[in-house]
Amino acid sequence: MAEERVASYADALFSVTRSEPERHRIEHELFQLARALEGNEELRTSLADPNIPLPRRLQVVDELLGSGGHPVTVGCVSLIVAGELGGRLPAVVDALVDHSARSAGREVAIVRSAIELTADQQQRLAAALATSLGREVDVRVVLDPAVLGGIVTEVGDTVIDGTVRHRLNQLRDAF
Amino acid sequence: MRIRTAFIGALLAVVVSLGLATPAGAAESIGSCVLEVGIEGAERIEAGEPESEVLDDLESAAERCIEAPNPILPELNELIWVTLAFGILAVLGLKFAYPAVAGAMDARTERIRSDLEAAEQAKLTAEAEAEEYRASLADSQGEATRIVDEARAAAEALRAERAATAEAEAAEIRSRALTEAEAIKAQALADLRSEVASLAVGAAEQVVQRNLDADAQAELIENYINQVGSGR
Numbered sequence: 001m002a003e004e005r006v007a008s009y010a011d012a013l014f015s016v017t018r019s020e021p022e023r024h025r026i027e028h029e030l031f032q033l034a035r036a037l038e039g040n041e042e043l044r045t046s047l048a049d050p051n052i053p054l055p056r057r058l059q060v061v062d063e064l065l066g067s068g069g070h071p072v073t074v075g076c077v078s079l080i081v082a083g084e085l086g087g088r089l090p091a092v093v094d095a096l097v098d099h100s101a102r103s104a105g106r107e108v109a110i111v112r113s114a115i116e117l118t119a120d121q122q123q124r125l126a127a128a129l130a131t132s133l134g135r136e137v138d139v140r141v142v143l144d145p146a147v148l149g150g151i152v153t154e155v156g157d158t159v160i161d162g163t164v165r166h167r168l169n170q171l172r173d174a175f
Numbered sequence: 176m177r178i179r180t181a182f183i184g185a186l187l188a189v190v191v192s193l194g195l196a197t198p199a200g201a202a203e204s205i206g207s208c209v210l211e212v213g214i215e216g217a218e219r220i221e222a223g224e225p226e227s228e229v230l231d232d233l234e235s236a237a238e239r240c241i242e243a244p245n246p247i248l249p250e251l252n253e254l255i256w257v258t259l260a261f262g263i264l265a266v267l268g269l270k271f272a273y274p275a276v277a278g279a280m281d282a283r284t285e286r287i288r289s290d291l292e293a294a295e296q297a298k299l300t301a302e303a304e305a306e307e308y309r310a311s312l313a314d315s316q317g318e319a320t321r322i323v324d325e326a327r328a329a330a331e332a333l334r335a336e337r338a339a340t341a342e343a344e345a346a347e348i349r350s351r352a353l354t355e356a357e358a359i360k361a362q363a364l365a366d367l368r369s370e371v372a373s374l375a376v377g378a379a380e381q382v383v384q385r386n387l388d389a390d391a392q393a394e395l396i397e398n399y400i401n402q403v404g405s406g407r
Binding site: 113114115117121124125127128129131132148149150151153160162164168169171172175 | 375380383401402404
């Protein structure tokens with residue numbers, strides 16, 4: 001039942017964002033918020049806590065996105081929290097991003113890096129991944145200091161790991 | 176045979192008694208004989224015969240009276256009466272006493288024979304029982320020997336089984352102890368290796384973090400993009 005609600009909300013949000021001129025920005029902001037919530041269980045629990053009044057939870061959303069957040073992004077998050085799916089927000093956003101990519105004949109490539117990638121780097125990486133995998137991808141960058149350096153890309157079940165953390169783990173395993 | 180012997184014995188006893196009775200009978204005949212001689216002499220004297228002649232005759236007659244009788248043959252009359260009495264007694268004895276005595280003897284003989292047979296039978300029974308007892312004793316001894324042998328064999332088998340079990344358990348304990356020791360050793364080596372690896376990787380991580388500046392990060396990203404693009 002919960003998965004069906006997640007898919008329904010993702011479809012509804014996709015219907016809202018697909019017609020927006022800044023669709024990619026909105027999806028990027030939602031994706032970054034989802035990754036932030038993935039790493040903060042307390043915040044995720046607070047957004048899903050029915051004992052906290054809804055206005056208070058929506059105020060938290062505003063504080064998270066700040067004044068720089070796209071109004072549609074704020075509206076989408078508010079809709080999810082008001083629908084009592086605050087705890088499943090990362091799943092709803094991932095389904096939205098995946099739906100958006102598939103609608104364009106692409107796949108989502110989740111790229112983890114210790115530093116932000118430039119637009120040029122993201123484009124060249126998308127092209128390189130398309131060449132390597134044989135299909136077009138939408139690159140979604142996740143900042144993850146734990147990788148130390150380099151990049152790890154996940155496209156479906158395929159993982160291409162070029163991080164320093166991975167090499168250190170290989171060194172540890174070699175002992 | 177025994178009856179005939181008894182009869183002859185009884186006849187001899189009668190003859191001997193007659194012979195021995197002769198002196199008493201003779202004494203009685205002498206008295207009567209002397210008395211008759213005396214009476215006859217008195218009558219002759221009263222008849223007037225010469226006294227001296229009568230006395231001589233009396234003396235001769237008295238001498239004949241006192242002559243000793245036959246020590247074997249009794250007086251004829253006694254012999255007749257005795258023979259008659261003996262005959263009567265013999266007939267009565269043969270008719271009444273002999274069957275009773277013979278019956279008693281036969282009964283006694285039969286009883287003795289029966290007792291002897293019973294004794295013989297008892298002896299045979301006792302011997303049979305003794306033989307049976309000896310056989311039973313032999314069987315009991317054999318059974319006892321067999322039981323002791325079986326008990327000894329069972330005890331030996333049990334001892335061997337327990338020894339084998341104890342040996343197997345000891346071998347298992349040794350094997351388990353050896354396995355555990357090997358496992359502990361391997362775990363200790365693995366822990367030590369992991370600790371060394373953690374220390375080494377931690378040190379390497381610190382070195383890498385110190386050296387991963389913006390240029391190094393950009394170079395790593397570029398290398399990654401190039402490697403992915405080249406299909407390596």
